[in-house]
Amino acid sequence: MPPKPRLALLHYSAPPVTGGVESVLGEQAGRLAAAGYDVRMIAGRGDGELLPELDTAHPRVRRVFRELLAGRGSETEFRELSSTIAGRLQPLLADRDCVIVHNVLSMPFNLPFTAALLASRRRLVAWVHDVVIRDDDGSPVESVNYPFSLINQRQPGVSYVAISETRREDLRRLWREPEAEAEVVPNGIDSQRFAGLSRKLMGLLSPIPVDRAWPLILIPQRVTENKRIELALAAAAQLRQRLPGLTVLVTGPSDPHSHQGELLSQLLRRRQELGLNGTVHFFAEQAVTGRAHPINTDDIAMLYRLSDAVLLTGRAEGFGLPLLEAALARVPVVCAALPVFQEISGGDIYPFPVSGDPASIAEALLKALDTVVARSRRRVLQRYSWPVIMEQLEAVIAGAVAPRGVAAAP
Structure with missing residues (x-):
């Protein structure tokens, strides 16, 4: 050359x-x-x-x-x-x-x-x-x-x-x-710098083409059975062809009560089966035994500012702090139609049935992304x-x- x-x-x-x-x-x-x-x-x-x-x-x-x-x-x-x-x-x-x-x-x-x-x-x-x-x-x-x-x-x-x-x-x-x-x-424009991402977080995201990611879906939750992350994988598989730039970030650590992180291993295998290795990313994959989780609450706040939508697939909750965080970051929330989510959000969410079938989650995500704000971000990433x-x-x-x-x- x-x-x-x-x-x-x-x-x-x-x-x-x-x-x-x-x-x-x-x-x-x-x-x-x-x-x-x-x-x-x-x-x-x-x-x-x-x-x-x-x-x-x-x-x-x-x-x-x-x-x-x-x-x-x-x-x-x-x-x-x-x-x-x-x-x-x-x-x-x-x-x-x-x-x-x-x-x-x-x-x-x-x-x-x-x-x-x-x-x-x-x-x-x-x-x-x-x-x-x-x-x-x-x-x-x-x-x-x-x-x-x-x-x-x-x-x-x-x-x-x-x-x-x-x-x-x-x-x-x-x-x-x-x-x-x-x-x-x-x-x-540098979307990561504009969102205020720290050097540490930029380093963690470096393997992911975040500057070209659209939509960027944030799942700010632990990897536990109750959160039903497998539904997010299934919905991503349905949307990937329609949204080739789809990127999903799962922020939380693996379930501390699950033996040797078995659930995370199962999800990683399922991700590979669905051909989503370049689409869905778990920060728990970058965790080092005996050390703190790679990202903290400040990092997650930065990720909200970078995201197009927040996805919550849990089957039951007593509250819903991510809804408050997403509202302050002006990011739409796609979540199960749980009464507590309706209560906290005042109904300003994109719900799907609590039963949680992948097709309804995919449909709710598409609705959340069909807004002036989401379209503007897509145009900026694609052109600028x-x-x-x-x-x-x-x-x-x-x-x-x-x-x-x-x-x-x-």
């Missing part, structure tokens, strides 16, 4: 500087490095290789920007600053196969930096978060004079990527090229989770480094 391209990622500033572009820059750099790329992050402020003249707050940069906006910019000062930036960038970019530049080729805040990049003769990918527009009516700026032409006109040899269809249309409107080529790769975005990002990189006129391999 050929080596992966060597990359440079550039912006005016980098994390830990706070900002939306900085956040995406940091995610891209970290995830590309984890995927085996040689990544060099270059900015005027923050982490990485620092060149102060890239920072929009640099005194020379601010002075040139103000003068350009006022229409009295000095060509000599502009070219001197651009030459300084180019000279300092050259050794940092010389060994890079692809240079991904965030906003610098679409915004006017440091046009000497823009000019230096375009003169670098590197394979450039312009990652467009924002397009310069007039403040009064939202129409694109129309100056085609240098140096504004560097951002107001499509530059030859540059691969453009917009973060949304809307932003791509802004670019095309700015360029006055309605069919101009530009990829769309949206910003991503970082694993999905990374596939698109790597395709952009492959296209940028491919020989001119040769399409990148799919």
